[in-house]
Amino acid sequence: MENDEFYMIRCLELAKLGKLEVAPNPMVGCVIVYNGEIVAEGYHKKFGGPHAEVNAFAQLSDLVPLHLCDIYVNLEPCSHYGKTPPCSDLIIAKKPKRVIIGMLDPNHKVAGKGIKKLMEAGINVSMGTLELECKLLNKKFIKAHTTLLPYVTLKWAETKNGFMARAKYDSSHAKISDPKNDPFVHQLRGTHQSILVGAATVNKDNPRLDVRHAKGSSPIKIVLSATLSLDLSKDLFKEGKTLVYNQLKSEIIDKYELIKLEHFSLLNILKDLAARDIHSVLVEGGPLVLDSFISQKLWDEAIIIKSSAEWTDGIKAPWLGIPSYEEIIRNNDTIKYFKPA
Ligand code: AOF
């Protein structure tokens, strides 16, 4: 149905407007159509706030005959009492002609129950319009709910000949990517709930790991330091929230939290993050941490910023050994996107 796809594209556009503020909730847009015309739209704007359907109904004029309207939504309307009441009950009360849904909600609290409620109430439901596109938009939400692990994005910059850091530390930080691409990198930070580095990166580079060259709130910072060999006076610990995974102790200290894991492993760290409703992690290094994610196959996507600079020596960047699925030239860098084989 061409028209269904047209309105679902609009739902996806609306849903994306929530991308910086809804996590760990999904991005959801809703469109109400009467007589071939969009008469109301809404989207989920903020975590804890009203769902897309509620915002769309709030826009609808009383003059529109609801029983002749079609409702489009990219995610199955919810069936549970969370921070807000069930959207499927709201839709049933309004008795529309048809409800067109992009994909099932993988949240086990919903998972088909929303659709079942609608159908049992005698509403005509169409399922799966632009399902792939809907799934792609909410890939982080889906990963977390189906595997109980967060979506892991690896990100690093490397020279044209594959070096990601100087062999010996120098205070210049040996910046590789074009500074004009800082907004791009910060946009990536803003669309992940957390950002992860190893202790060596904190001690050597003193990164802030915040969002300052783009819109969006700064992600929760995650530092891996099995032995707590970490300089806690670094900038990172001054602003925002930081979780330090280690093998020695658990303690909450002002802006950071030490979390002791009996079995210190990447998998257990990821499980713990998902249990805290952290659905996405941007791994920004260093080389050993990135290598561990790759060798343990615990990543979902890698974004590599390749500069035009060539160094004679340094620390080699990880080698993914599989073709990129996309390449984009941005300023003086090439951005390469990889997926696991
Ligand atoms: C919808 N429409 O716009 C969204 C839905 O705590 P709550 O009440 O906000 O519920 C969060 C859950 O509701 C979330 O995990 C997902 O299953 C669903 N999100 N559902 O019908 C929406 N954002």
Ligand code: ZN
């Ligand atoms: Zn809902």
